[in-house]
Amino acid sequence: MRSRWLAPIVILAAALTGALSAAAASATDPLTLDPGYVTDSAGVLSAQEKETAEGRLQELTENSTADLFVVLVDSFTSPSDRVEWADTVAEDNGLGPDQYLLAIAVEQRSYYISAAEGGPLSGSKLDDVEQQIQPLLAQKDWEGAIVLAADEIQGDGGAGALRVLLIVLGVIAALVVIGLIVVLVRRSRRRAVARKRGAMPEKPDPNDPFSTLTDDQVATQAGLALVQADDAITSSREELGFAIAQFGDAATEEFTRAVETAKTKIAEAFELRQKLDDEIEDTVHDRRAWNIRIIRIADEIDDVLDANTEAFDALRKLEQNAPQELERVRGERAALEPVLAEADAALSALSGVYDADALTTVADNPAQARERAALADRSIEAAATAIAAGKSGEAAFAIRTAEQSVAQASQLVHAITSLGSDLSAVDSRARALVAELQADVSTTQQLPDPDGSIAQAAAATIRQLQAADTDLTGAGRNPQRAFDALTAANAQIDAAIARGRESIDRARRAQQMLEQTLAQAGAEIRTAREFIETRRGTVGSTARTRLAQAEASLTQALTLRSTSPESALAEAGRALELARQATSSASADVSSYNARSYDGGWGGGPFSGGGGGSGIGGDILGGIIGGLLAGGGGGGRSSSRGGGWRSSGSGGFRSSGFGGGGRSGGGRSGRSGGGRF
DSSP states (O other): HHHHHHHHHHHHHHHHHHHHHHHHHHHHOOOOSSSSEEEETTTOOOOHHHHHHHHHHHHHOOOOSSEEEEEESSSSOSOOOOHHHHEEEEETTTOOOTTTEEEEETTEEEEEEEOTTTTTHHHHHHHHHHHHHHHHHHHHHHHHHHHHHHHHHHHHHHHHHHHHHHHHHHHHHHHHHHHHHHHHHHHHHHHHHHHHTTTSSSSOOOOOOTTSSSSSHHHHHHHHHHHHHHHHHHHHHHHHHHHHHHHHTTTTHHHHHHHHHHHHHHHHHHHHHHHHHHSSOOOOOHHHHHHHHHHHHHHHHHHHHHHHHHHHHHHHHHHHHHHHHHHHHHHHHHHHHHHHHHHHHHHHHTTTTTTGGGGGGTHHHHHHHHHHHHHHHHHHHHHHHHHTTTTTHHHHHHHHHHHHHHOOOOOOOHHHHHHHHHHHHHHHHHHHHHHHHHHHHHTTTTOOOTHHHHHHHHHHHHHHHHHHHHSSSHHHHHHHHHHHHHHHHHHHHHHHHHHHHHHHHHHHHHHHHHHHHHHHHHHHHHHHHHHHHHHTTTOOOOHHHHHHHHHHHHHHHHHHTTTTHHHHHHHHHHHHHHHHHHHHHHHHHHHHHHHHHHHHHHTTTOOOOOOOHHHHHHHHHHHHHHHHHOOOOTTTTOOOOSSSOOOOSSOOOOOOHHHHSSSOOOOOOOOOOEEEE
C-alpha cells in the first residue's frame, strides 16, 4: 500500500522542486528602463509586438497628459512585493507625477501600475485599468494588455484628447451651420425656379415629349393645334360634299363617319379651352394637363382625317383610269375560279382526317368565298354599266368593291390549305412532346417521392398520353387539342421532376456537410475528453455533462447517418456545439482553480509555493491526485473538493502583495492595486 502512494508523491516533489528552482532562476531585481516606453526583460514580446506597443504608448503621450511606461520581467525580487518593486523602479528612473509604470512579472503572474501622488488619473481609474487588462494578462496577450491600458488611460483623463474632441465638435458644428445655409439657399432657388417653371417636371421624361416644355410653351402649342384641327375639319367637310356628289353616299359613308368622329373630338377640345378661359381659378397642374389633352385631341383628329383622305385619293385614281382598272379586276376574278373549285375538295380532305372541332374556323369558308365571288361579279357588271353611262365616280366605287371581294374570296380559300399545314405542324410537335413526356415518366420512377406528389404527376401525365393517342391517330384527329393537353401535362411533370431533383441535391449537400460535421464533432469530443481526463481533479460537473451529451448526440448522428442525413446533420451539429461548451467550461474550471491556488496557496502543506508557483503545476497536481483518489484502494474514494492540498480561500485579483503592506516612498502613492492574473 505504501509503495502505491510513494512513486506519485516522489514525482510531485520533483516537479515542484523543479518549478521552484525555475522561479528562483528567473528572479529580477529593480532595473533601469530601456529607451522608449517598453522594457521587455522577460523576452516575451516579438519585434512586431514591441513596435506596436511603442507606437500606441507614443500616441498616448501625444494625445493626453499622461505617459505610460511598461516593464516585463520574469518575477519581482529585492523587493519581492509588486508594489514596492514597481515604485522602486519608477523612483530610480525618475518618473514624474504624470508618468505611470505598468510592471508585469510574467512567470510570477503578478502585475501593478505605479502612480505618483497628484497625477491626472485617480486611484479608482487605475484600479479600473488594472481590472480591464487582467483577462488579457491571464491569456498571456502582453501586447493586447499594453494597448488596452493605453486606451483606458487616454479615454479617462487625456486633456489633449479632450481638446481634440472639442475641436472636432466645433468643426462639426460649423459644418452643420454651413450645411443648413447651403440647404436654405438651394431651397430658395428651387422654389424660384419652380414658380417660373410652373407644373413642368424637374427632370425630362424620355417617354413624355412635353416634359421639356414650360407651361407657356404647352399653352401656345395647344392654341395652335386647336385652330389647325378646326380648319382641317372644315376642309374635310367641304371635301366630303364634293365626294358625295362625285361617288355617292355609299362610297363616302366611311369618310362621313370619320368627319363626325373628328367633330366629336374637337367639341371636347373646345370644352377644355373654355375651362381654361373662364373665371374659375385653375391649378397650374390642371391647366398644363388640359392643354396637353387639347394637343393630343388635335393629333387624333389629324390621324382620322388623313387615313380617309388616302382612301379618297386611291378612289380618284380608279376614277381617272376606270376602264383599265375594270379590265384588271376582271382578270383577277377569272383567276379566282379555279381556286374556288379547290375549296370544297380541300375542306373535304381535311374533314376525312381531322375532328370537326379542329376545322371550326374554316368550316364555312367555301360558301363564304363563293358569296364574295358573286359580289365581285355584280360589282364588275355595275362598274361596266357606270362607265358606259359616263358615271366615272360610281364606276370607281364598284371597281373597288369588286377588287376587295376577289381578294377576300381568295383569302378564305387559302385559309383552308393553311389550316391543313398548321395542323400537320402541330401534329409533329405533339408527337415530339409525347416522346418527351414518356421519358419524363421514366425519370420520375428514379426520384425520391416521400409525399407521393411525383407519382401523382406521373399518373396524370400517363392519362394525358392515353388521351393524346386518340387525338393523334386514326380518323377524327385533333392535334391542337392533344398538343394543348400535353403542354399542360408537361408543365406539371417538369415541376414535379424539378422538386425531386432538388430533393436529391439537398440530400447530397446534407450528406457532404454531415461527413464534415461528424469528423469535426469527433475531433472536438476527443479534444474535450483528453483535456478533462488530464485535469479531472479540477474540472466540475458542467463540463463533464456537456461532454456526455455531445457523445450521445454523436452516437445518434451516426445511427441516423444512412437513413436520414438531414436529421443526422442536426444531431452532429449539436454534438459539435456541446463539445465546444464542454471544453470552454473545463477551461473555466481550471482557470478558476489556478487563481484560487495562487491567491491562497495550497493550504500551507509541503507543496505550498508561497504564491509563487506555476498554474501548470496546479493542473498537474489536481489531475494526478484526482486520478489517485478516483483510482480506488483500501482507503476508499475521496472527494476532490476536500483535503488540505487545495486552497479553500476565495481568491481574487487584488491583494496587498506578498511582503506585507505597500510603502509610499518618494511621492509614489503606494496604493494596493495590481494583483495576480
